[in-house]
Amino acid sequence: MNFLDPVDLERAEVYRLLAYLFMAIPQIEHIEDFKSIAEISVNDTYEEICDDYIELFVEGEVPNYEGFYLSEIYKDVPVSFELKDVQHFYWTAGVAIDEEIDLPHDHISVELLFMSYLIEQNLRDLQIEFLRRLCEWIPLFCDTLYEKAKTDFYKEVATFLKEFVLSECEGSIE
Numbered sequence: 001m002n003f004l005d006p007v008d009l010e011r012a013e014v015y016r017l018l019a020y021l022f023m024a025i026p027q028i029e030h031i032e033d034f035k036s037i038a039e040i041s042v043n044d045t046y047e048e049i050c051d052d053y054i055e056l057f058v059e060g061e062v063p064n065y066e067g068f069y070l071s072e073i074y075k076d077v078p079v080s081f082e083l084k085d086v087q088h089f090y091w092t093a094g095v096a097i098d099e100e101i102d103l104p105h106d107h108i109s110v111e112l113l114f115m116s117y118l119i120e121q122n123l124r125d126l127q128i129e130f131l132r133r134l135c136e137w138i139p140l141f142c143d144t145l146y147e148k149a150k151t152d153f154y155k156e157v158a159t160f161l162k163e164f165v166l167s168e169c170e171g172s173i174e
Contacts, residue, residue: 004122011168012119018161019112022057022064023103025050031153038160044151052151061148062141066106069137089130090114093123108141135169138162 004012014037020030028046035041044052056062063069066086086106090097095117097105104110111134118127142162149155 004120008119008122012116014164015112015116015119018157018164019109019116021157022107022112023109025053034157034160038156040156042152042156044153048151049153052149052154055150056145056148056154062145064108064141065104066108066111066133066137067104069140073137073140086111086133089126089133093118093121093126108138131165131168134165138165 017030017033017037020026021034026034026049031046031049057064087097090105093114095114097110111130115127115130115134118130139162142158142165146155146158146162149158
């Protein structure tokens, strides 16, 4: 049986928590957990955070899927990105994304949850390879989120996620 060290367990928990913040209107306990992990305090009410979530992600102020950002990054390069590219990672790890999940396979929540899974399964090579993928588009997503967010909470989430992913990239990708 594989036992993860406490650092990897904590990394997996952070990825999972961040995924929950983008999956649906965040639950109060997820907001509190994030504030604790990020060591921040925000004065936004729960209603303001929920309203911001709806405006940002439901009404579409901030696209929250990889394909959008890769097409922006590579708009001047003749490259095509397909959903099956990310599905290849899922299949390689033996993960089947449940069709009942009403999210695209390249949705930020799905990808962050998958990263948590890779850590928990101690799939180091896939972690490094998938992290390269996250490092390519998540900083742009975070910059867009920071710019469009009306609450301090989602500005803090954007800052934290960007710093976390970039530090993961520096630490994991040799």
